[in-house]
Amino acid sequence: MNAFLQAITIGIPQGALYGLMGFGIAMIFRSAGTLNFSHGYSAMVSVLITLTTIEWFFDAGIVEGHAALFAAIPVGLISGAVFGVLIDLLLMRRVKHVSPASMLMITLGLLLVFEGTANLVWSPDYESFPRILPGPPFIFEGTGALEEIRVVFRRNDLAVMLIALVISLSLAAVMKYTKIGLAIRARGQDPVGAQAVGINTNRVDSIVWGLALLLATVVGILVAPITRVHPTMLMNTQLLGITAAVLGGFSSLFGAVWGGLMIGVLERVIDIFPALDGYETAIIFFLIILVLVFKPQGIFAPKQGRKA
Amino acid sequence: MLEVANVGVRFGGLVAVDDFSMTVEQGMIHALIGPNGAGKTTLFNSITRLGPKTTGRVYFKGEDITRLPDHRMIHKGIARTFQNLQLFGKMTVYENLYAGYAFHFGRSLPSIFAGSHKSFEEDVRARISDVAARTGIRSVLMNVPRNLSYGMQKRVEIARAIISEPEMLLLDEPAAGLTYQETEKLDRVVYDLSRNKGITILLVEHDMNIVMKISDRISVMNFGKKIAEGSPQEIANDPEVIRVYLGGEESA
Numbered sequence: 057m058n059a060f061l062q063a064i065t066i067g068i069p070q071g072a073l074y075g076l077m078g079f080g081i082a083m084i085f086r087s088a089g090t091l092n093f094s095h096g097y098s099a100m101v102s103v104l105i106t107l108t109t110i111e112w113f114f115d116a117g118i119v120e121g122h123a124a125l126f127a128a129i130p131v132g133l134i135s136g137a138v139f140g141v142l143i144d145l146l147l148m149r150r151v152k153h154v155s156p157a158s159m160l161m162i163t164l165g166l167l168l169v170f171e172g173t174a175n176l177v178w179s180p181d182y183e184s185f186p187r188i189l190p191g192p193p194f195i196f197e198g199t200g201a202l203e204e205i206r207v208v209f210r211r212n213d214l215a216v217m218l219i220a221l222v223i224s225l226s227l228a229a230v231m232k233y234t235k236i237g238l239a240i241r242a243r244g245q246d247p248v249g250a251q252a253v254g255i256n257t258n259r260v261d262s263i264v265w266g267l268a269l270l271l272a273t274v275v276g277i278l279v280a281p282i283t284r285v286h287p288t289m290l291m292n293t294q295l296l297g298i299t300a301a302v303l304g305g306f307s308s309l310f311g312a313v314w315g316g317l318m319i320g321v322l323e324r325v326i327d328i329f330p331a332l333d334g335y336e337t338a339i340i341f342f343l344i345i346l347v348l349v350f351k352p353q354g355i356f357a358p359k360q361g362r363k364a
Numbered sequence: 365m366l367e368v369a370n371v372g373v374r375f376g377g378l379v380a381v382d383d384f385s386m387t388v389e390q391g392m393i394h395a396l397i398g399p400n401g402a403g404k405t406t407l408f409n410s411i412t413r414l415g416p417k418t419t420g421r422v423y424f425k426g427e428d429i430t431r432l433p434d435h436r437m438i439h440k441g442i443a444r445t446f447q448n449l450q451l452f453g454k455m456t457v458y459e460n461l462y463a464g465y466a467f468h469f470g471r472s473l474p475s476i477f478a479g480s481h482k483s484f485e486e487d488v489r490a491r492i493s494d495v496a497a498r499t500g501i502r503s504v505l506m507n508v509p510r511n512l513s514y515g516m517q518k519r520v521e522i523a524r525a526i527i528s529e530p531e532m533l534l535l536d537e538p539a540a541g542l543t544y545q546e547t548e549k550l551d552r553v554v555y556d557l558s559r560n561k562g563i564t565i566l567l568v569e570h571d572m573n574i575v576m577k578i579s580d581r582i583s584v585m586n587f588g589k590k591i592a593e594g595s596p597q598e599i600a601n602d603p604e605v606i607r608v609y610l611g612g613e614e615s616a
Binding site: 235238239241242245246248249250251252253254255256257 | 434438439443444445446450451452454455462464466467528
């Protein structure tokens, strides 16, 4: 019982990060029409930029202590958005009407470019990264009948959950209530129709790429204290982010968030059983295969109406 | 209003449209007809530039729109519908119409945070109910398009096209795939838009009934060339058109 509660406590923030990663991946998939294999790797470079900026602030003595992190975060986020827009403008725009396969190959190539850049310009070493909320973990202990309960909650996870929640809610509001949200949805559902109502689909694609990679950078900054900073720091998060998007069905953006939460919790729950140790990823991917076979639209997809 | 000047389209060695010129006068319902493979849709797509690269020029109100990006067309006042429907499948009909108008609302975002939001919402609601009544889709505003009949979907697309009050509407085979009753409803809608809203209409159509009934002017195309142009009566009595459509001495 206690182990179960503990698994959920650690799993939810972890899953929220997979979810945000999956949200961005699903957004690019739906709107720009490709699966971005370089998603986590460009975010990794943005995290490295953030880290370098923190160090630079320290060395220059401009900002002291923990404030340097907050001063550097905007730089990292902007770099993420810039990467996204540049990928779209310089690479994707040239091939998107020609071949979906080329777009996929470009993202795979970018993965190698980003990883190589990180190794060359920075280093393959593991570097530590400051937490948003440093300090000792919260420990919840039950009393009386619940005496056995003792759940540890990492302080930084509080920041992770709050940030993930705020981002999800604001993204939902943007998608539903703003012109750009409407344009992104319309672009994803019918590009020709979108142009007919006056939407500049090229510009929408740039915005989607920028927004999705900015989001990935947020995930990278939140995950960095745990994984440390190194060229493959987001490999696992990206893989499980794609998985979250598949689980939620690429057709629903917020399905990816729920999918991510489920994967995060599942991963930790599987961890409880010693016999299954080391099989977490295998089990999760086996479940994905089941989802793809039996519910290819994703587990949250609405029942398909009859075709008129 | 719309002037097509010397437009030509080639697919490799095949000349689909050959030096075609045509002028659509303001306030008219102008139909473009021709037998299968005559190049109607190719010409239509080259006017709206969804098609392959063309020679020649297209002018709208004297302005050269040949190289205008697709998404700018509607901002110039030219709306269009598609032969195979390009509606937003996961939005309701209401949201489809909303999307048809939202991108004409100034330059600002109709966001929940903007002060202008309320008046925009009221404005758009009034417009949607007006256009929905005009096109007869009021009862299905809360449905998603795929649950509607094909004829209904066609009218939804017309509604989405006209909600921004364009000066010109391009209709690509609106009656294709419709039943007789659906076609009747549709031609009433098109006629009403022309006469009561003053929208100039260019119609590419196969169905001779609808064309003869509502058109003011007809251009007939065969093998990429214009073979006749005139009022419905003139066209109906044109020996060349009769030969092309009904088969003359050659094929008899």
